[in-house]
Amino acid sequence: MAGHSQFKxxxxxxxxxxxxxxxxxxxxxxxxxxxxxxxxxxPAMNPRxxxxxxxxxxxxxxxxxIQRAINKASGGDAENYEEVRYEGYGPGGVALIVEALxxxxxxxxxxxRAAFTKAGGALGETGSVSFMWDRKGExxxxxxxxxxxxxxxxxxxxxxxxxxxxxxxxxxxCAFEDLGEVSKALEASLGEAESVKTIWQPQNNVPVDExxxxxxxxxxxxxxDDDDVQNVYANFEVDEETLAKLSAA
Numbered sequence: 267m268a269g270h271s272q273f274k275x276x277x278x279x280x281x282x283x284x285x286x287x288x289x290x291x292x293x294x295x296x297x298x299x300x301x302x303x304x305x306x307x308x309p310a311m312n313p314r315x316x317x318x319x320x321x322x323x324x325x326x327x328x329x330x331x332i333q334r335a336i337n338k339a340s341g342g343d344a345e346n347y348e349e350v351r352y353e354g355y356g357p358g359g360v361a362l363i364v365e366a367l368x369x370x371x372x373x374x375x376x377x378x379r380a381a382f383t384k385a386g387g388a389l390g391e392t393g394s395v396s397f398m399w400d401r402k403g404e405x406x407x408x409x410x411x412x413x414x415x416x417x418x419x420x421x422x423x424x425x426x427x428x429x430x431x432x433x434x435x436x437x438x439x440c441a442f443e444d445l446g447e448v449s450k451a452l453e454a455s456l457g458e459a460e461s462v463k464t465i466w467q468p469q470n471n472v473p474v475d476e477x478x479x480x481x482x483x484x485x486x487x488x489x490x491d492d493d494d495v496q497n498v499y500a501n502f503e504v505d506e507e508t509l510a511k512l513s514a515a
Contacts, residue, residue: 362395
């Protein structure tokens with residue numbers, strides 16, 4: 267199993283239990299506002315906005331909150347958010363990519379650098395680790411969408427590249443430039459996905475032990491707790507025994 271998927275599955279389960287809902291909504295609203303401001307405020311004419319709204323609905327974000335975030339894009343009080351990517355190394359030589367939407371680059375850079383330093387890692391220059399990753403599309407369906415064979419068949423017909431299935435659900439991967447077409451084809455055969463987004467997928471993963479994995483999870487949790495940070499990716503893998511311990515912790 268890919269390290270990225272292992273890690274995100276653990277964080278996904280823990281996030282459902284522990285995350286502060288208002289913080290999740292704040293990040294989703296920021297993405298909706300940026301998407302609406304960069305393109306049309308109509309999701310039918312703006313693919314990025316359509317995906318942002320879909321992901322917000324998957325987190326049970328109220329319709330009023332979604333509409334306010336869209337309206338904010340055309341208001342005079344809307345902040346000018348910039349998309350910033352940070353790259354660096356964490357414990358055990360694991361590479362991380364951090365995506366942020368911020369109205370203050372200095373604040374964001376300072377917070378991200380402090381998190382890396384506290385964890386014994388180091389923030390690098392843009393491009394210092396991203397060459398080891400591929401930009402991909404990721405579409406997630408819950409287990410209720412069907413069994414592994416059904417998802418694989420639908421994914422192949424839709425032009426996807428790969429499917430990973432576990433007890434929680436199915437993750438479909440496709441080429442970055444094919445995300446719109448693949449997600450539309452899957453929706454026609456399986457219904458609306460729980461989430462549709464672009465991700466960074468590592469070309470290779472770094473094996474880590476339980477101690478390093480815990481340190482990495484703590485680092486990622488710190489980064490994701492920052493209001494400016496939208497997504498965090500790490501290229502590591504753990505064996506099944508360690509994975510079980512981390513999931514139970």
